[in-house]
Amino acid sequence: MQITFDAYSGRPNPVLAVSDTIAAALVEALGDLRLIGVSSPMPNRLGYRGLEIELPVISALRYGVGRISQVPALVASAHIPILTTIADVLERIGEFVGKALAEIARIIRAIIDAISKLLPGSAPAGGAPTSCAYERLPFDPAPWNDAAFIRTNNCYAYGSNKRASYPRKPQPGIASGRMFSDLTDGADVAAASRRDGAHDAGDCLPDGEKPRGLVALVIWPGEDYHWYRHQSNCWGHKPGSTPARNTDESGAVILDPSTCDRGPYSIFHGYMLMGKSQRVAA
Template sequence: MLRITADVYSGRPNPVADITDTAQARTALRELTRDRTLFTDPRSAEPPAGPLGLRGFWLETFDDELAHDFDVDSRLYLPAGPQAPAGRGAEVAERLATVADWGQGPATHAGPALPLDASFRQFLLEQLASGARTSLKDRVAPAGGGQQEEPAVTCTIEVGAFNPGFWNNDPTTLYNNNCYNYASNWRTNTFAQPGRGCGNMYTQITCDEVARAALCDGMHHRFDCFPDSEAPRPLVALVVIPGGGDYHWYRKQKEGFWGHKPGGTAARNYDNSGNVIYDPETADRGPYTIFCGYFYGCLSQRQRIN
């Protein structure tokens, strides 16, 4: 069997497609490994980077004969988008996007298996065509869970120093914690999902529904203050991809900028254009063009997430 995982999401588990027919798996591997320089070494100590949106594809073989016959590691990574090497990289990535049956939904982590349809394949192809970037003119105004930002009250928050090494330096922490973990400043190693800790997860990816799930975990909308007993109370921001693809969270840092961690990739403080994030509303967020609003985390919420 050959498993293809699209490294594309930040909050939800990445979509997975399995090629179970041995002949088809061999045909795909034969074509994909014609140029081995396109693949990165999965054993590299360097944490995976890449933008919000499509970063690449993981390929995994599940029997040693298949790996032996094609002289490949059991796990390979093909970068896609701006970080992809020149040459056939875009062609191979497009082949992966089209050959896989993405209809089965994600098969990793314990997140909700929200359905994937033909629009997901089209989303991948659009990401490849655009270089996984979205211009500022394509930003969408706050919708759904967004709220007015004129303060009715002044709330006390706590902002921690930016410490990406905590999230990046250990492989288990890196791969098993996502943007919701980072926003909550709480490592669970479960790829935490809004609402799972309180027993009432989101049922679709919209501002209203993801915000509802996070509020169920214990977050508050901005300007709905927490008492001092709930410190630390970070200021966080939520964005989503139009059409229900995925969500992403940011957290404000002591240095004045915002940090974030796209899925199982490295925590960072810069956006898709490489600029330090001082305003998540105007940052280059790739396909996460809907800005949902600001929220506070709290002690109870971060200890509840799962």
């Protein structure tokens, strides 16, 4: 069994080789997590893109899936807490039952480490999920869809988690005195948001900024911008005056804003952090 961390453009990707015996037990442990049998396309970007898992023949037959599974980055990283729990449990059992389980736990931890190390700073400037601490709040659209707020609370209000009675849609940069003016690729919108208090994804916000949100900026070239916010089990967003939701244009729950169906918002600019003191004004 081979687990390849699809991360590099020029250099060979890191590979973790696992013996067949251990692999069979490992796949058994991972089976319930639906990490195997996934074959989603990898995001088209530089930096860490995801895991490619080549299964032993016996495991592929047992689960009725192809031998090669592709697990995009955020799908894999979303499993880190579950993988950590499994590793903890296996290590404890391993002390009593035998070394094989402890070996599996070690491999799972290696996977976690590899995912964690490859995520931060692996994409172009301003553009990767972060190693910084942030809060993933539960997806709760009701307050945003209240008739008193739905019309003027747009994606920027939702992304920054600043619900208010705005007279019109708030815009990046207004609160700090200069609104964005260019919608070519998102750099100007990101700069305006930074002036309002946002940080690049690799530039951590202090604990005093809790709740801190990880947001993703996308661009409809020349026309508009849009934000998504990372939440407990998904990414939430509020397209203009429409209801807040956690689904994309195809109706699928959003697990990765860089690859989800975004309609005309074709440019994925990158990730940023927004904290409690983010200033948002209309």
